[in-house]
Each structure stands twice: as C-alpha cells, then as structure tokens.
Amino acid sequence: MARIVAGIGSSHVPAIGAALDNGKTEEPYWKRVFSGFEKSQAWMRETKPDVAIIVYNDHASAFSVEMIPTFALGCAAEFPPADEGWGPRPVPVVQGYPALASHIAQSVILDEFDLTICNKMEVDHGMTVPMNLLFGKVDKNSHWPCPVIPLAVNVVMYPPPTGHRCYMLGRAIRKAVESYPEDLKVVIFGTGGLSHQISGPRAGLINSKWDKSFLDNLSKNPQKLAKIPHIDYMREAGAEGIEMVMWLIMRGALDDKVDEVYRFYTVPASNTAVGHIILANRSRAGARKSAAKSKRPAKVKRAAAQAKVDGLRG
Numbered sequence: 585m586a587r588i589v590a591g592i593g594s595s596h597v598p599a600i601g602a603a604l605d606n607g608k609t610e611e612p613y614w615k616r617v618f619s620g621f622e623k624s625q626a627w628m629r630e631t632k633p634d635v636a637i638i639v640y641n642d643h644a645s646a647f648s649v650e651m652i653p654t655f656a657l658g659c660a661a662e663f664p665p666a667d668e669g670w671g672p673r674p675v676p677v678v679q680g681y682p683a684l685a686s687h688i689a690q691s692v693i694l695d696e697f698d699l700t701i702c703n704k705m706e707v708d709h710g711m712t713v714p715m716n717l718l719f720g721k722v723d724k725n726s727h728w729p730c731p732v733i734p735l736a737v738n739v740v741m742y743p744p745p746t747g748h749r750c751y752m753l754g755r756a757i758r759k760a761v762e763s764y765p766e767d768l769k770v771v772i773f774g775t776g777g778l779s780h781q782i783s784g785p786r787a788g789l790i791n792s793k794w795d796k797s798f799l800d801n802l803s804k805n806p807q808k809l810a811k812i813p814h815i816d817y818m819r820e821a822g823a824e825g826i827e828m829v830m831w832l833i834m835r836g837a838l839d840d841k842v843d844e845v846y847r848f849y850t851v852p853a854s855n856t857a858v859g860h861i862i863l864a865n866r867s868r869a870g871a872r873k874s875a876a877k878s879k880r881p882a883k884v885k886r887a888a889a890q891a892k893v894d895g896l897r898g
C-alpha cells in the first residue's frame with residue numbers, strides 16, 4: 585500500500601531559482617536562504633521518497649488567463665520546465681507517475697473534488713524552486729531523485745479555493761494514496777508564500793508575526809487555519825499571501841498529530857518572507873515494522889526518535 589510519510593512546506597520565490605541558476609548561492613544574501621535548507625536536503629536524502637506530490641501554483645506559464653483550472657492534476661509521464669520569459673530554467677525535465685496520478689484523479693473526483701486532468705503540462709518556478717531547495721541543484725542533463733505528481737492550484741485570479749476546501753482535498757488525496765496497492769513511500773509538498781505582496785501601495789509587505797503563527801498552527805492546529813477567510817490572508821499576509829492556502833492541502837494529507845521535524849524562516853528573499861517546515865506522520869511507512877523488529881523498549885525508542893528530531897531542528 586502507498587503511504588504519505590511526510591509533508592513539506594516551502595516558499596517558491598522565483599529569485600531563489602535565479603540565484604541558484606546564476607551561481608549566487610555563496611553570496612551572503614543568498615547563503616542565508618540556502619543554508620536554511622541544508623538539513624532539509626539531508627532529511628530528504630535519508631527519507632528517499634518513491635514519489636512526491638507537489639502542490640504549487642502556475643504563474644501564467646502553463647495556463648494563460650484564458651483558462652484557469654482551480655485544481656489541475658498532472659497525469660503525464662513528464663513535465664518540461666516552462667519558459668517564464670528568459671528561457672526554461674536549466675533543470676531536468678520532471679518525471680511524472682501516471683499510474684498513481686490517474687488513481688488519485690479517479691479517487692478524488694469520485695469523492696466529489698472536481699480536478700482538471702492534465703496529460704500535457706509545463707511547470708514553472710512554483711514547482712521547480714521547492715524541488716531545488718529540497719533535492720539540491722540537479723544538472724539539467726541528469727534526473728531528479730524521484731518522480732513527481734504536480735497539483736496546480738489557482739491562487740492567481742479570484743476566486744481561489746478556500747483554505748477549508750484545500751484542507752479537505754488533502755484528506756481526499758491521502759485516502760487516494762492509501763488505496764493504491766503499490767508499496768510506495770510518498771511525500772507531499774505545499775508551496776508558496778509566506779507573507780508577501782508584489783504590487784500596489786503595500787508592495788514589499790511582510791508580516792512575520794502572522795507567518796510564525798501560521799507555522800505554529802500548521803503543526804498543532806491546522807483546523808483553525810482552515811477557517812481563515814481570504815480577506816484575512818489579504819489583509820495580514822498581502823495579496824500574494826493567499827498562496828498559503830496550498831500548504832493546507834499538504835497538511836490535510838497528514839495525520840491529525842504530526843512531528844515537526846524542522847522549521848526555517850528568514851526575511852526577505854526578493855521581497856518575500858521565506859518559510860519552510862517538515863512535518864512527519866507518526867504512522868509513517870516502516871515505523872511499525874521496524875518497531876516490531878526492534879527489541880529496544882518503547883521508551884528508549886521514543887527517546888531515540890525525539891533525539892533525531894531535535895538534531896534536525898536548527
């Protein structure tokens with residue numbers, strides 16, 4: 585059976601991709617950002633997911649303003665990087681996982697979430713920047729470490745889906761994954777945010793207090809976040825802060841109680857707050873099997889697990 589083992593929240597600031605592609609990661613401004621993801625990359629190498637579901641938003645790259653699906657699931661075998669105005673990013677073509685993606689589409693649509701099925705789609709920085717932050721720099725002619733199922737969410741033109749709708753979609757995705765017979769270790773990303781506004785009189789707005797509260801509740805009280813109306817995101821987190829509803833799809837796909845493995849927050853990158861969190865399911869794959877095999881008392885095992893989590897907290 586496939587199982588979601590962890591959720592990852594990550595900003596997808598386009599300037600981070602440009603800094604990586606142009607060899608600026610060691611410059612002090614950018615080193616501050618990239619160094620915050622070093623432990624995350626180590627965690628990802630150790631976790632070795634078989635597939636990642638990445639919730640992101642398209643920035644008028646695959647979809648023009650003529651056609652904007654609310655939720656679009658990538659069911660293709662591959663997803664080339666989009667040309668966002670200065671040529672496609674020098675990253676590998678993203679390999680898909682059509683069998684699982686089609687299974688998710690069937691399960692979720694029959695659960696009354698009306699996804700758009702995309703059998704051909706290019707992907708932009710919304711997806712490839714978080715992939716770089718978690719998987720590291722990957723040569724254009726090489727391969728990403730695992731296949732990806734993209735889920736594009738409309739947060740660029742009113743009305744985006746509500747936070748509650750996103751949270752419930754996450755639950756439906758979890759149900760879909762767990763009904764897939766292949767033994768797969770799955771991680772799910774929620775991307776975008778955190779607080780930012782890129783135009784108008786409030787351009788450059790960052791609200792660190794709001795961001796921290798969002799991250800706290802993402803771990804401990806996501807249902808409170810699911811009740812936040814759009815207007816609160818707009819007022820408190822800026823016009824583009826609405827991207828944060830995508831993190832609720834990721835959170836909805838996890839256990840009610842999760843372990844916060846790691847968190848990173850820094851401001852600014854470009855004119856955006858950068859937020860990142862890793863949340864691990866307590867029912868993650870293999871945990872029960874390895875616990876059954878181990879002869880260590882449960883108390884010792886819990887202490888060892890906690891030490892591992894503490895070691896990752898920076």
Ligand SMILES: [Fe+2]
Pocket residue numbers: 596641643710776777827
């Ligand atoms: Fe974005």
